[in-house]
Amino acid sequence: MSLEIQDNEVDIVIAALQPNLTALFEAWRPFFSRFHIIVVKDPDLAEELQIPSGFDLKVYTKSDIGVLGATSIDFSGHSCRYFGYLVSRKKYVISIDHNCLPAKDNGGLTVDAVSQHMSNLKTPATPKFFNTLYDPFREGADFVRGYPFSWRDGVECMLSCGLWLHNADYDPMTHVVKRNQRNTAYVDAVMTVPYGVMMPMSGINVAFNREVLGPVMAPALRLRKEGKHRWDTLEDVWNGMCAKVVCDSLGYGVKTGLPYVIRSDAEAGEALESLKEWEGVKVMDAVHPFFKSLELSGNATTVEDCIKELTSIVRKELGPKNAIFAKAVDAMEEWTKLWKSHGIHSA
C-alpha cells in the first residue's frame, strides 16, 4: 500500500460545538488545506460559525441533519460529528475536536496529525502478537526475536486512535481531583491493540477507514445527562468498543498512540458540575465485563452482519441492566439503515 496520501481519499470532519473556529483552522491550515473539510454544527448551537477562508469546506447544520427525517439518533453535542461521517464520500475520515491544535514532538517539530493517522491506516496492524518494539512498520523498528514470521504481514488497520497533550481525556472525577495535572509525556510510539483486548477509544483525535468501518461508527450510547463537555459523554468509548469487537471478528487492526494533538483546557474547573449525575461510572462497570467476555460467533463475514450479531447480544444481556443500552442498540440498528440509504456511497 502506498503511503502517499491522495487529496481525494481523505475527509476531515470537525464538530463545531462552539462558534469561533478561527484559531483552530488557522493552526491546522498547513495540514488541512489540501483536503475537503466537513464541519458539522451542533444542532443546539445558535450562533453563526466563524471560519477563515481558503479551505475546501462545507458546513452542515441542523437543517441538513433534518433531511434524514425522524430518527432515534440524537445528533446533538459531540454526536454531531457522526453526521459528517454519514455525508462524507471519502475512503478515510480524520476527526479532531474543535479545541485541539497541532502538538509539537520531542524534537520541537510540529506534528502533522493527518499524515501520522494516514500512516497508521496505510501500514499494517499486528494484532495477533504483541511486538515489544511497538509498531514494526515504523522507520527504524522491526519485529523482535520470537515474532512468528507468518504473522509479519499484519492485517489492514481500520482505526487509528490518537492521543492528547496538556488536557488529557479524563472522566469528571479525575478532572476534579487532579485539576492541575496536565499530560506532558510525549510517548513516541504507535502500537496495535491486540486481538481480544478492549480499550476506551477517545473521539477527540481519531481516524478510520470509512468505507469499511462506517456502519459501526455510530453515536449510539448516550448518557442520560449528556452535556457538551467530553467528560459528559461515553458515546465514543462505546463506539470504539463495538468497532474493536467487529475488527477482531473480521481480522482487522486497531492502532493507538501517535499522533498527539494539544488540547486546551478552557473548560477546566467545570467538571464539578458533572460529578453529581455522572452515570458513566455505573455504565462502564457494566459495559466492561460484557465486552471482555464477548466473542462473536465468527459466522459474520461483513461489518453489517457483525453489527447485527453484536446488537442482538447487547439487547439480550445489557438491555435489562439499563435503558440506555436498549436505546444504544436502537441507534446502532438505525445507523445501519441510515448508512445504507445515505452513507454507503464513495467518491
Added chain:
Amino acid sequence: MATTVTVPSASVPSTPLLKDELDIVIPTIRNLDFLEMWRPFFQPYHLIIVQDGDPSKTIKVPEGFDYELYNRNDINRILGPKASCISFKDSACRCFGYMVSKKKYIFTIDDDCFVAKDPSGKDINALEQHIKNLLSPSTPHFFNTLYDPYREGADFVRGYPFSLREGAKTAVSHGLWLNIPDYDAPTQMVKPRERNTRYVDAVMTIPTKTLFPMCGMNLAFDRELIGPAMYFGLMGDGQPIGRYDDMWAGWCMKVICDHLSLGVKTGLPYIWHSKASNPFVNLKKEYKGIFWQEEIIPFFQKATIPKDCDTVQKCYLALAEQVKAELGKIDPYFIKLADAMVTWIEAWDELNPSTTAVENGKAK
C-alpha cells in the same frame, strides 16, 4: 540581599532501594567488566553470578561487589541428578540463579548491557525503574490509552472502569534496549546496521490473554509471585535449539500470570545493548525455533489452566502436561522439555521449601 526561599519538595516519593530484598542474577562466560559502569546502581545489591561454560575458568568479579558465584560443578553438586534441567553452554543457565536466590525480587541482565542515557542525557538507573514497575500495580484487564496510569503525571482515561482502578499485582517488569535491538538472526542479517534509537517514554501492562516475546536481557520479577514459572528451558549443549530460553519462559509465565490475575509490564527502563551476537551462529541456534514458534505460540494462546491450580507450581505442572501432550507431537524435544519442566519444579520446591503464597510479614 539573598533571602532563603523554601522550595516545596516535589511530591514524587523516592523509590525504595530494596537492597535486602532483591538479587541481581547475571549469567556470564567471559568477564564482568560491564559491572564497573553499573557500580553506582548495583553496588548496594547482592549478585548471583551463574557461570556458564568451562567451570575451570575463573571469572573475575570487580572489587567491592557482594556476590555468590555458581559454575557447572556447583550446579551439579547442589541439584544432583536434577541438574539435568539446567542448560549447559547457554545463558539459559541463569534460571539456576532464580532458584537459589532467597530474595523476593530478581533483576537479571546480560553482561553486554550497559547504562543507557535518557533523551535529556541523564544516565538511566534501570534497576530503580524496574523496582518502580514492580511496586506499582498493573492494569491487565483493560488497556489504558495513556499507558501506565500509576506513573507520575499519568492517570486512567475516561471510560476506564473504576472497579478496575486498583489494578493487579505486578509480577514481571520487562525492559527494553537501545542500540542493538533484539532481532532474530534473519532480521539481523538483512538489517545489520539497524540500531534502536527511539526512546519510547512509556511503561505499559501487557493485556491479559495477550502473549509477547519476552527478552531476558533486562528483566525483573517478583520471585515470590511468579518465580517457579521463570524456567528458561533446555538450550545449548546437546539441545536442538538456542536463543529461545527467555521466549519459553515468557510464554509459560504469561499464561500463568493471566490465570492468576498477575500483571506483566513492558517498556521502560532501557539499557544500552552493546554487542550484536554473530548472526550466522544465531541462525544455527534459532533455526528450528523459527519453525516451531509458528505452532508453539498458538498452543500457548489456546492453553488453559484448570481452575483449581492456585499456585504457580500447580499451574506450571499443568502446563508441562499439555506441552508433552500437544507439542510432543511436533518433536521429541518437547517431551524432554516437559520432563525438564517437572524436574525444575521439583528442584525449585526442594531449594525453596516454604514457597506457598503466605505473606511472611514483610509489610512495606
